[in-house]
Amino acid sequence: MPKLVDHEKQKQLLAEATWRIIRRHGMEQASVRHIAEEAGISVGSLRHYFATQSELFAYSMQLVSERVDARISSLSLSGPPLEDMKKVLCQLLPMDEDTRSEMEVWIAFTTKALADSSLKAQGDQVFEKMRLGINSIIKALVELDLAVPDLDVDLETARLHSLIDGLATHAVINPDSMTPDKLEELVTHHLKSLCKSKKTQKEQP
Amino acid sequence: MPKLVDHEKQKQLLAEATWRIIRRHGMEQASVRHIAEEAGISVGSLRHYFATQSELFAYSMQLVSERVDARISSLSLSGPPLEDMKKVLCQLLPMDEDTRSEMEVWIAFTTKALADSSLKAQGDQVFEKMRLGINSIIKALVELDLAVPDLDVDLETARLHSLIDGLATHAVINPDSMTPDKLEELVTHHLKSLCKSKKTQKEQP
Numbered sequence: 001m002p003k004l005v006d007h008e009k010q011k012q013l014l015a016e017a018t019w020r021i022i023r024r025h026g027m028e029q030a031s032v033r034h035i036a037e038e039a040g041i042s043v044g045s046l047r048h049y050f051a052t053q054s055e056l057f058a059y060s061m062q063l064v065s066e067r068v069d070a071r072i073s074s075l076s077l078s079g080p081p082l083e084d085m086k087k088v089l090c091q092l093l094p095m096d097e098d099t100r101s102e103m104e105v106w107i108a109f110t111t112k113a114l115a116d117s118s119l120k121a122q123g124d125q126v127f128e129k130m131r132l133g134i135n136s137i138i139k140a141l142v143e144l145d146l147a148v149p150d151l152d153v154d155l156e157t158a159r160l161h162s163l164i165d166g167l168a169t170h171a172v173i174n175p176d177s178m179t180p181d182k183l184e185e186l187v188t189h190h191l192k193s194l195c196k197s198k199k200t201q202k203e204q205p
Numbered sequence: 206m207p208k209l210v211d212h213e214k215q216k217q218l219l220a221e222a223t224w225r226i227i228r229r230h231g232m233e234q235a236s237v238r239h240i241a242e243e244a245g246i247s248v249g250s251l252r253h254y255f256a257t258q259s260e261l262f263a264y265s266m267q268l269v270s271e272r273v274d275a276r277i278s279s280l281s282l283s284g285p286p287l288e289d290m291k292k293v294l295c296q297l298l299p300m301d302e303d304t305r306s307e308m309e310v311w312i313a314f315t316t317k318a319l320a321d322s323s324l325k326a327q328g329d330q331v332f333e334k335m336r337l338g339i340n341s342i343i344k345a346l347v348e349l350d351l352a353v354p355d356l357d358v359d360l361e362t363a364r365l366h367s368l369i370d371g372l373a374t375h376a377v378i379n380p381d382s383m384t385p386d387k388l389e390e391l392v393t394h395h396l397k398s399l400c401k402s403k404k405t406q407k408e409q410p
Contacts, residue, residue: 110374
């Protein structure tokens, strides 16, 4: 079905044009006219793919989350558990130019969603998916018997989820001090802080 | 100097009108015309206080940070150290309607600053002030001999700073699950996780 493929490809190109405008000029400049211009098509042609600006924004927001999913799915996870968990969590952080661009756009959409109900549902859905992913990492620490005794799974899920979003924001605002190496170090340190010390682990029967 | 006082008061009223527009309609609608209308004055009168939209935004951003400072200064801190530290950190989080409004506006300004260099300096200054405040809390844990052995002050400053900003964002995006009680619980839990266990503390000479 080449036509359907082209249709989807064109929607992605328009979403990417939306991202570029938002990064370069901010959300205030992301009008349908500017985005069509950036993508090199007419406003009329853009309307063929997205009837409203809200539809275009919801799709562009969704695409960020799909790219994160695709990256996580393509990871080769066969190392020690903490190493694999760190790899997954780092996919949610700006580790290079592409992911930095995604996060900047994500922050802009999340902020817009605060005063724009048409984007809120999309944002909430991705928020919940991310929460569940982080929850499964915390549960795995318990199931693999790595976690400190009496770890509160819900509390630690909320803490790690907030920490990851805070780190992503700091890396976007302040890339000179929150470098990729620093992000990795902080994620590893946090995961280790949730685990029994090696000594305690060896004492287990 | 009643005239100077009035001048400052009027600037605050305009900043508050800016906050209301941003919260209700988003940054895209925060034009000088809309803000003047919301404040009940003419665009010409507004220009008397702020020559440009950038000046108005920089002042409005600054005012959020001054309100936080004022709240922290007015705290009565005489309890156990961890309790006092929690009280200070909670001033950086949306614990009621007023502070929730401040944080929403703060997030909108921070996002705008990503693509607007005129706001970036203001944002960086507040970011650094907040980092220093959090750094002094971490250093106090060490100086009061409450901290776990070998605590890395810079790493823990970066972790707590990111956590606080992540919690503030989650409480704004998702107030039903990230309630004030939950925020307090998470801050207390994090501070305790940086401390020696009571048993170890008693073992000290």
